Amino acid sequence: MSNKRMRPTVLEASTYDFISSLPDESLQHILCFMTTREAIQTCVLSTRWRHIWKSVQCLEIKASEFTSKMGFVNFMDNLVLRRGCVPLDSLRMYTLYQHGNVSLNHHNANMWVGYALRRNVRELHICEHYSEYFDLDHSSFISSHLKILRLRNVTISDLFIEKLFSGCPALQDLVMIDCCVYATRFSSTSLKNLTFISHSPDNGDSVHDDYKDLVIDTPSLVSLHLECLPFLAPCLVNVSSVAKAYIRLDDMSFPCFDTKYNILSGLSNVTKLKLLNEEYDDEDEDEDDSFRSRKNEVLKRDLRRCQxxxxxxxxxxxxxxxxxxxxxxxxxxxxxxxxxxxxxxxxxxxxxxxxxxxxxxxxxxxxxxxxxxxxxxxxxxxxxxxxxxxxxxxxxxxxxxxxxxxxxxxxxxxxxxxxxxx
Incomplete structure (x- = not known):
């Protein structure tokens, strides 16, 4: 009798687990398209899948998948504990707007962020849509690998920004949307893309009770997006490398008509420029337009300084x-x-x-x-x-x-x- 292996029957072929036979790298790639909770749940499929999730280097944490804050916190604590020292490429933690009642904010949250930074994370997203701001501790932000930081509804102190730029020398992209930002000076030699947007009119009033200069000193910056920042007047210093700029000024940007600021005059090499005023609703029609006149005069004076x-x-x-x-x-x-x-x-x-x-x-x-x-x-x-x-x-x-x-x-x-x- 021949020892030649017989071809599998139709039944055997139809029930064979082809996916599990793939190499680890392929399975890890598949899990990257799932949220981290979904990826961990694959460990019950078979012994082959038991530890695959631990090697996935892209973690996506969706708080709205959990029904209670304690369940979410326990999940995150166990994730950090069981995953161990495997390197990370990206960590995304977020809540969905008006979906679920679980916030990211917890006293253990900064420990999770610190874990990601120690695992050499390259891209870090913290997007909080809950009613409270996420309190971010600056002390753990020491990394030579972090390149992209995207924050939403996060409290950001001036000390945090200072430590961020000094402790993360490779940082290239910084996005802050609807954040409670106390910082007024952004000075970095590595930063290439900066986005600072406040959609909430209360943000400016709760942070700045008087006019302040928003100093941006970033010689490597390529893209700049500033939008809806009351009481903050952009002062662009050493930004000649900016090629794309979107600036939407708030009426309460400048303290007086005689104010001199580098805005247009600082963007001499820009290839695409949007410089607009804040959009207004119908209920704003009767408001005193002296603030708008002040802003217009400041911009036109700055324009005349451009060559x-x-x-x-x-x-x-x-x-x-x-x-x-x-x-x-x-x-x-x-x-x-x-x-x-x-x-x-x-x-x-x-x-x-x-x-x-x-x-x-x-x-x-x-x-x-x-x-x-x-x-x-x-x-x-x-x-x-x-x-x-x-x-x-x-x-x-x-x-x-x-x-x-x-x-x-x-x-x-x-x-x-x-x-x-x-």
């Missing part, structure tokens, strides 16, 4: 440079010889500003000449019958090297004609 934006290709601005006349906008275009796309977000200008625009003597109209040979598209988002639009279009058509595409879109707020002319 050129020789790399700028995409530009988005709003009323701060077209509130009374077009001089600031024209100056900005003169400084941007290779601009390809221009987007203007025009809101309502009311009171004295509107009267000045409507009564502007023709003979006093400033020089509107500029040269933008590569301008291909202009998008204007405005309210109905905005009298600034025709003047803008005429100036562009008179100076563009070739006919650009011009798109005029209505803004999300619809205004009656009598409101516009009031």
């Amino acid at each position: 050129s934006f020789n790399n700028l290709k995409k530009l988005s601005v709003d009323d701060w440079c077209v509130d009374v006349d077009l001089s600031a906008l024209i100056y900005l275009l003169r400084c941007s010889p290779i601009i390809e796309k221009l987007t203007l977000h025009l809101g309502m200008i009311e009171g004295l500003a509107w009267e000045q625009w409507m009564s502007y003597p023709q003979e006093e109209t400033p020089d509107l000449s500029f040269s933008c040979e590569r301008l291909k598209k202009v998008k204007i988002i405005c309210v109905q019958d905005d009298k600034r639009v025709p003047a803008i279009v005429i100036a562009i058509l008179a100076n563009a090297n070739s006919l650009p595409e011009i798109v005029i879109k209505p803004s999300k707020h619809v205004w009656r004609k009598e409101e516009i002319s009031a």
